[in-house]
Amino acid sequence: MGNLGQSLKLDTLLVHGGSAPGPSGATKPPIVQASAFAYDTAEELEDIFRGRAVGQVYTRIGNPTLESLEKRLTVVEDGISTILTASGMAAITTAVMAIVRAGDEILSSSSLFGGTYSLFKDTLGNFGVKTRFVDPTDLDALAAGISAATRLIFVESIGNPKMDVPDLAAIAAIAKQHGIPLLVDATVSTPYLARAKYLGADVVIHSTSKYINGTANSIGGAIVDCGTFNWQSEKFPHFEPYFKKYRNFAFSARVRKLIHKDLGACAAPFNAFLNGEGLETLALRMERHCANALKLATFLKGHEKVGWVNYPGLPDSPYFAVANRQFNGRFGGLLTFGLKDRASAFRVINALKLAKNLANIGDTKTLVIHPASTICADYTAEVKALMGVSEELVRVSTGIEDAEDIIADFAAALDQL
Amino acid sequence: MNLTVNGKSATIEAQGNVSVLQLLDLLNVSQKEYVTVELNGDILDRESFAASPVQDGDTVEFLYFMGGGAL
Known part of the structure; x- marks a missing residue:
C-alpha cells in the first residue's frame, strides 16, 4: 500500500495520513517504552549521530512511537517536519528558544494563554529576550511594534480566553515584509478549523493535550515546521550551520539537534500514543x-x-x-x-x-x-x-x-x- | 556506475543518466522525505534533486537531522 497524499480531505488525513502499519500488520503504532536503542557496531551509532543514517538513539531526542505521531501531524498540517514535546508550553518554549537569543525581541499578541504570557514576560525576559505585547487585531500596531531586533511574531489563532480572532494572512504579510517567521499557536482552532500554514504560519504550535487528545488523558505538545521560511538570513546567523547542512530543514534540525535535545522536554511514548488516538477522531x-x-x-x-x-x-x-x-x-x-x-x-x-x-x-x-x-x-x-x-x-x-x-x-x- | 555513498563504495546498475532523485530509489534510501543530499561536497536543494545528475566516481552523502545530537 502506497503513501497517502495531500489529495485527501482533512477528515480522511486525520484517520489515515502518515500512518504506517505496525508489527504484524497492527493498525496502531507500537508503544516503544524504551529509553535507549542499541546497535551492533560502533560505526552504526556513529553514522546516526553524524546524521548519515536514520535511527533512534535516546527517547529524549526521538522514539518510534513519537515519530509515528510526528509523521501524522506533518501530513495533517501539510508541513515538512514535526517535533513532539512534553506539553504545549514545552512546544512554545522550544520553538521560540530555537529562534531568539539574548538581545532579540518577540512581537507577541497580547491575547495569550496565561502560561505563554508568563514565559515571554518573565522567564525569557530574565534571559534578555524582550517581548512587545500588541493587540493582534490592530495591524497598524503590530507593524509599528516591529523593531530591528524583532525575530518572530507569535499569535494564537483564537485568543484564549479573550476569544479574539486575528487576521492571520494579514499578520503573515507583515512578518514576511520584515523577514521574520510567524509562529501560530493553533491549539484552539485545531487543523479542523484551518491548517494554519495555509493562512501564512511558518511554524504551527499545538498543545495536543487539548482537542487533539480530546479526552483529557495525557499532556503533549507539537511543533510543526511548515518549511515556508527562509532561515538563510542575516537576522538568523545562528541558523547558518543548520541551513548549510540541512537546507529547508534548518529550523527542524536546530530544534531537534540543539534546543529540544538540551531542554529535554520530550514527550512520553504512552502520551504520544494516546494523543495519536485522539487525532483520528478530531x-x-x-x-x-x-x-x-x-x-x-x-x-x-x-x-x-x-x-x-x-x-x-x-x-x-x-x-x-x-x-x-x-x-x-x-x-x-x-x-x-x-x-x-x-x-x-x-x-x-x-x-x-x-x-x-x-x-x-x-x-x-x-x-x-x-x-x-x-x-x-x-x-x-x-x-x-x-x-x-x-x-x-x-x-x-x-x-x-x-x-x-x-x-x-x-x-x-x-x-x- | 561506481559511487562513494556515505563513505563506502557502492555500484549502481543503471542505464543512461541517473538523477539524485532516481538514486534515492535505486539505493532504497530510507525516509526520503527527510533526507538531505550532499553531492561531491555540495549540499543540494531538494528542488534540484531531479535535475542533478550523478556520475561515475561521484561522492554522495545522505544526511538526516532526526537522529543523534551532533550537528
Missing part, C-alpha cells in the same frame, strides 16, 4: 464542539442574567467576519460570557452539575473556569485587561454532550442568581 469531535458552542452561545446571549457573550460564531461578534472567512464557517468550542460580578460568576459555576470546574479546554466534557481567580490570578489588573479577563467572566469549553443537556445545565445554574 474532525468528528470538533464538528460537535462547534455546533454545541454556537447553540450555547446563542442561548446565553438571549438570557436576561447574562451581560455579554464572546463567541466568534455569533454574527454580531466583532471577530465574526475574519473567523468566518479563515475558518470556513466553523468557530471552535470555546466561549466566554459575563455575569454581574465575581460573586455571581462563582454562584453559577458552583451550581453547574454537568460542566466541570477545572483548568483545561478541549475535553469531551463541558468545562468551565473563572480565569480572573485562577489561571490569571497572578496578573495585575492591567495585564488582565490586556488579556480580556474581567471579574465577571466565565470561560466555557463546550463539550460534546447533547446540546439540550448542556443548555439545561447552564439554565438551571443561571436560575440560582
Whole structure:
C-alpha cells in the first residue's frame, strides 16, 4: 500500500495520513517504552549521530512511537517536519528558544494563554529576550511594534480566553515584509478549523493535550515546521550551520539537534500514543464542539442574567467576519460570557452539575473556569485587561454532550442568581 | 556506475543518466522525505534533486537531522 497524499480531505488525513502499519500488520503504532536503542557496531551509532543514517538513539531526542505521531501531524498540517514535546508550553518554549537569543525581541499578541504570557514576560525576559505585547487585531500596531531586533511574531489563532480572532494572512504579510517567521499557536482552532500554514504560519504550535487528545488523558505538545521560511538570513546567523547542512530543514534540525535535545522536554511514548488516538477522531469531535458552542452561545446571549457573550460564531461578534472567512464557517468550542460580578460568576459555576470546574479546554466534557481567580490570578489588573479577563467572566469549553443537556445545565445554574 | 555513498563504495546498475532523485530509489534510501543530499561536497536543494545528475566516481552523502545530537 502506497503513501497517502495531500489529495485527501482533512477528515480522511486525520484517520489515515502518515500512518504506517505496525508489527504484524497492527493498525496502531507500537508503544516503544524504551529509553535507549542499541546497535551492533560502533560505526552504526556513529553514522546516526553524524546524521548519515536514520535511527533512534535516546527517547529524549526521538522514539518510534513519537515519530509515528510526528509523521501524522506533518501530513495533517501539510508541513515538512514535526517535533513532539512534553506539553504545549514545552512546544512554545522550544520553538521560540530555537529562534531568539539574548538581545532579540518577540512581537507577541497580547491575547495569550496565561502560561505563554508568563514565559515571554518573565522567564525569557530574565534571559534578555524582550517581548512587545500588541493587540493582534490592530495591524497598524503590530507593524509599528516591529523593531530591528524583532525575530518572530507569535499569535494564537483564537485568543484564549479573550476569544479574539486575528487576521492571520494579514499578520503573515507583515512578518514576511520584515523577514521574520510567524509562529501560530493553533491549539484552539485545531487543523479542523484551518491548517494554519495555509493562512501564512511558518511554524504551527499545538498543545495536543487539548482537542487533539480530546479526552483529557495525557499532556503533549507539537511543533510543526511548515518549511515556508527562509532561515538563510542575516537576522538568523545562528541558523547558518543548520541551513548549510540541512537546507529547508534548518529550523527542524536546530530544534531537534540543539534546543529540544538540551531542554529535554520530550514527550512520553504512552502520551504520544494516546494523543495519536485522539487525532483520528478530531474532525468528528470538533464538528460537535462547534455546533454545541454556537447553540450555547446563542442561548446565553438571549438570557436576561447574562451581560455579554464572546463567541466568534455569533454574527454580531466583532471577530465574526475574519473567523468566518479563515475558518470556513466553523468557530471552535470555546466561549466566554459575563455575569454581574465575581460573586455571581462563582454562584453559577458552583451550581453547574454537568460542566466541570477545572483548568483545561478541549475535553469531551463541558468545562468551565473563572480565569480572573485562577489561571490569571497572578496578573495585575492591567495585564488582565490586556488579556480580556474581567471579574465577571466565565470561560466555557463546550463539550460534546447533547446540546439540550448542556443548555439545561447552564439554565438551571443561571436560575440560582 | 561506481559511487562513494556515505563513505563506502557502492555500484549502481543503471542505464543512461541517473538523477539524485532516481538514486534515492535505486539505493532504497530510507525516509526520503527527510533526507538531505550532499553531492561531491555540495549540499543540494531538494528542488534540484531531479535535475542533478550523478556520475561515475561521484561522492554522495545522505544526511538526516532526526537522529543523534551532533550537528
